[in-house]
Amino acid sequence: MYKYVAKRLLYMIPVLLGVAFLVFTILSLTPGDPGSIILGITAKPEEIAALNAEFGYDKPFFVRFFSYIGDVVLHFDLGTSYQSRQPVIQDIIARFPNTFWLTVFSMSAAAIIGIVLGILSAVKQYTALDQSLVVIALIFASVPGFWLGLMLMLLFSMKLGILPSYGADSLRAFILPTITVCMSSAASLLRLTRSAMLETVRQDYIRTAKAKGASGKRVIWKHALRNAMLPVVTTLGTNFGASLGGAIIAETVFAMPGMGTLITTAIRQKDIPVVMGATLFLAALFSLVILIVDVLYAFIDPRIKAKYQNGGKRRE
Amino acid sequence: MGGSVVNKKNSRTWEQIAEFWRRFRKNKSAVVGLVILLLLVGMALFADLIVPYSKCVEQVGVERLQTPSTAHFFGTDEFGRDLFARVVHGSRYSLFIGVATSLMALVCGAILGASAGYFGGMVDNLICRIVDVFMCVPPILLSLAVVAALGTSVRNLIIAITISCIPGNVRLIRSVVLTASEQDYVEAARSYGASNARIIFRYVLPNAMGPIIVNTTMSIASMILSAAGLSFIGMGIQPPSPEWGALLSAAQTYIFTSPYLLVFPGIFIILSSLSFNLVGDGLTDALDPKLKD
């Protein structure tokens, strides 16, 4: 098992390098150079050139890329903002906690709501409860999170006046954004859990368990649940990514200072180093989450675990 | 004789389609989805007949921020423009972007995924590693990076969303192709010397079609949501274009005074996304009868 984790950790290095290269390449397509972006086109060419040199923009692409990677690895330096001329990492440290907590709250809420209701729905198949849950889930999967956020804001902040509509100062301020972000993930997890559960109870080993004389409840909890959770767990990583994306948009709705507003503001101001640093930072976090999910999966599926104990090779 | 063979094949295809339609029709919510979808498509195609485009841009100063009435079904915005006209014409953006991005992502995904799944080895390895890298960037960040580099426009929005959707498609298509190419009939085709391309297009892809069609339908729904979301945060289509997300973005300022400006575009986003999801669900059941008891 340790071997598996170690191997996955090692594999993260080239992947993260690849991510950095990908993001770096995309953002290098931006027209214009730092000098003219910061000083404007009216500035003197010498000043622009000097500033470009300061940002290392006069060097070829690959030199810039590797010196950037070097800075990240050696000094945890994600570059310098064109606008504030401050290290990007400072902005990230200031903004990241809000995004992180919003994502974690939403993700947990989505997992609890989605999985519990999904199991309930499957167990009560063919009942009115199941049918209404399916319909509700489908509708929520089709509602754009930001619109839901606006409607919640209308209801709870304006009409009822019980919850704040902006900011991130208190835990209460997180309630509406969390609901906004979690609903679509919860809906998709519900649908997935339900279908995985229904697929599992059709399996032969469920019949074997029944033939042993196990009760309906025991069959569900002891035999079906863990098997049905396998496909659900694999999507938790993707769901985290979706929640992160939802959080980025929800920050705009609720005027919350976070990574999302940091990135969108930076894009408007053409502050490429901030976009670059923030994107890389979140991508690294996301890869870490994917790794954790993979390891978790290996723990609940003995087939994967055994493969690594025997030193076997992974096949997806 | 050749003609009769073709005819036979055609009639079989028709039979299959008829059988498929019979199963699809049994699913009431899927039929509802299809009806909504057709209405929306009709609205997008005949937008100019429903309400002339000029109404979208016509700014009537005295009619600013009016609540819905018989003159303005959905009310008017802060410039006195008719919201109904803007929503009707906005459908063109959402539907076009949803379908275009999904189809482009499907084509890219199919080429890469099918080669990876079918050829295996080095090709598979290379494609999978690149996909791994793409999958480590949450889709919205990838889109934002593209928008940051290229700027905001309809074209760039389409590129941004398509790119974020390709890696998932590659994985899906690779795995269905892997499953399909392990089937005996592929082995049989190989044994009598069919070419790679023939095997992929004649045997592997048609048999892997089910999950791909369903996935594409569902992905249109999520593409519509992504496009609206990006436009809403100002990273997609810009006002004054009447794209639904952009309408919402502009209306956000008036949330407490004119909430109807938010309600109508939102409902249309939901309807279009929901209709594709409903149809996708219906397709899942109709294409895979064994999933039904």
Next chain:
Amino acid sequence: MNKTVLDVKNLSIQYKTDLETVYAVNGISFSLEAGETLGLVGETGAGKTTTALGILGLLPERTARITGGEILLKEQDLLKLKEQEMQKVRGSRISMIFQDPMTALNPVLPIGQQIGEALYLHNDEGLTQKQIEQRVEETLELVGIPKARKVEYPHQFSGGMRQRVVIAIALICNPDILVADEPTTALDVTIQAQILTIIRDLQKKYKTTVIMITHDLGVVAETCDKVGVMYGGKIVEYGALEDIFTDKEHHPYTEGLFRSLPSLTGNSRRLQPIEGLMPDPTVKPEGCWFAPRCGQCMEICKKEAPPVWEDDAHKIRCHLFHQKAKGGE
């Protein structure tokens, strides 16, 4: 004289969906004494597995319904039991071995746990966890698996070994009746013999009554005391092993089954498969269900359902013998 353990009387089972009704089992009867083995033979779709699932009360809830008959386990009608009472019967008094050992075991639980569960669920003797573990180990050794492997998971076993695990699950509670549904079909020929030997040895040891469902007459010859030949959800011929396997009167379908077997004793003749396919189970034909495929079909066969012709315990459901009897008079 042995006492009757299982008595199935006139059992009928249908599957009903919105679109159609499948007449899967149509009035079958048989009875078994302690330690006997009944072979149920027939093609796929003859209603063998449905019969087995009916006896265990494991038919799919929404579609299947038992439309008539009785299943008496030591004079207690299982069809009248509530689900909770039936749970006490399943696994302890009647247990089942399934066709495909590759899918019959839960992939995420160690096999020891899966075997022990049957005993844990029917722990009438009040065994402690430790004693249950010990019984699991004993049972594993009985079916020829080293007890140290009880912590391993199904995917670490081969098909034959998994079927041994399934047998261990079925036998750990020492049931009155073991229903074996094609227990060797999914296995290699060499493994088949081993599995049959294990079942037979354990049956002798515990005096278990076995219902052996198979389409393989070889398996029947090796293991069974009584044989029921099933066709279209009916038992068309029923008798002791000797009745079926000797040159006596036979149902044309039974004869067809034998003709479609390759002979191992040398005199090579062409195999004669039975022409045609199983009848559509959604329609109840008027006459004999086998008539469309029967080489000796008469006019009456198409119109009237055949009565049972009896010669002691040997029963054949066919017009042929009645006609012959009449002609002889």
